[in-house]
Amino acid sequence: MNINDVNRGIRKHKKRMRIGRGPGSGKGKTAGRGHKGQGQLAGWAAPSVFEGARMPLIRRIPKRGFNNMWAQRVAIVNLGDLNAAFKSGDEVTLDSLRAAGLCKHPCDALKVLGEGELKKKLKISANRFSASALEKIRESGGEAIVLAGPKPVQRKKAKAAAKSS
Numbered sequence: 001m002n003i004n005d006v007n008r009g010i011r012k013h014k015k016r017m018r019i020g021r022g023p024g025s026g027k028g029k030t031a032g033r034g035h036k037g038q039g040q041l042a043g044w045a046a047p048s049v050f051e052g053a054r055m056p057l058i059r060r061i062p063k064r065g066f067n068n069m070w071a072q073r074v075a076i077v078n079l080g081d082l083n084a085a086f087k088s089g090d091e092v093t094l095d096s097l098r099a100a101g102l103c104k105h106p107c108d109a110l111k112v113l114g115e116g117e118l119k120k121k122l123k124i125s126a127n128r129f130s131a132s133a134l135e136k137i138r139e140s141g142g143e144a145i146v147l148a149g150p151k152p153v154q155r156k157k158a159k160a161a162a163k164s165s
Helices: 079-085 094-100 131-139 155-164
Strands: 074-078 111-115 123-126 143-146
Touching: 074 079, 074 094, 079 111, 111 123, 111 131, 131 143, 143 155
Parallel strands: 074 111, 123 143
Antiparallel strands: none
């Protein structure tokens, strides 16, 4: 390579290709659209997910499981985590758990599990407690307060009440 070959073929202001302007232009006659088919029509553009005759990717990928959008989101916390995050005599609520960084995602209910040891006297407010968690909280001298959650809808009783009235 010579020094005078470095910039050969590089043009600062390249003209755009003028398609459909005769055979001498290099893009005449069919204007780069080929012969026949839907791609030669004016204004037609393939969708971004179009794959021709092949089975589309979204239909090739297997579908698994079920995601219930109405399910209750339950935050879970272990007694060992509470023991590390709070001082003796503290009140543990959903807000205090968020402040401590133990409950980062939005949730509908809070459940306390008995994993780990609880050596501090805590006043814990939650929607649900496991049996082992309740036992360990009482052994440490703490208090477990069960919060009321949303009442489940009882369809059969509601229909019976509507018929009788």
